[in-house]
Amino acid sequence: KIYATDPVYGVSAMDFMTPIDVDNPKLRRFERAGGKMIIYHGQSDPVFSVNDTIDWYEALTANHRGDAAHFVRLFVIPNMNHCVGGCATDQFDALTALVEWVEDGEAPDLLIASLDPENPEIPGDWSDSRTRPLCVWPEIAVFDGGDPEAYDSFHCEVPSNDEPWPPYCPHH
Numbered sequence: 001k002i003y004a005t006d007p008v009y010g011v012s013a014m015d016f017m018t019p020i021d022v023d024n025p026k027l028r029r030f031e032r033a034g035g036k037m038i039i040y041h042g043q044s045d046p047v048f049s050v051n052d053t054i055d056w057y058e059a060l061t062a063n064h065r066g067d068a069a070h071f072v073r074l075f076v077i078p079n080m081n082h083c084v085g086g087c088a089t090d091q092f093d094a095l096t097a098l099v100e101w102v103e104d105g106e107a108p109d110l111l112i113a114s115l116d117p118e119n120p121e122i123p124g125d126w127s128d129s130r131t132r133p134l135c136v137w138p139e140i141a142v143f144d145g146g147d148p149e150a151y152d153s154f155h156c157e158v159p160s161n162d163e164p165w166p167p168y169c170p171h172h
Contacts, residue, residue, distance in 0.1 A: 027060075031064075036071055036098060036101045043078050077113070077134055078140075092111045115128070142155055
């Protein structure tokens with residue numbers, strides 16, 4: 001029923017929620033006007049597939065001759081559910097990053113995320129102070145050594161084809 005409409009709701013949820021076509025003139029006007037966009041999507045979103053968002057972003061990039069990152073940045077959050085939750089560091093400040101990008105020209109390459117200690121899906125052996133870098137797509141966080149609970153013990157890099165995404169959380 002995600003495509004359903006009726007007299008009250010003339011646009012389906014799917015038509016309303018899907019992103020604008022990558023070649024839509026409105027998106028070109030947004031770009032030309034200096035607009036900036038930060039998109040994030042939970043890797044474990046049970047409602048909308050992160051793969052659809054990645055496909056959209058990659059089509060946007062291709063439509064912009066390989067360069068959409070000058071006005072759109074995508075962040076895929078490992079293990080996060082729909083917008084929040086899951087076994088994830090899902091607390092981050094994308095608004096400040098967006099303001100700094102618009103006002104100071106500093107495009108975000110990573111966001112620093114923490115966990116919600118009240119989230120019941122967090123394993124008991126995770127520190128309440130755990131932080132992680134959220135890397136700009138297609139990069140992932142790779143552990144460098146040091147404190148495994150601290151974001152600065154990681155760096156962002158594009159994974160090789162045989163390198164898996166961060167593992168899903170264990171059942172607990």
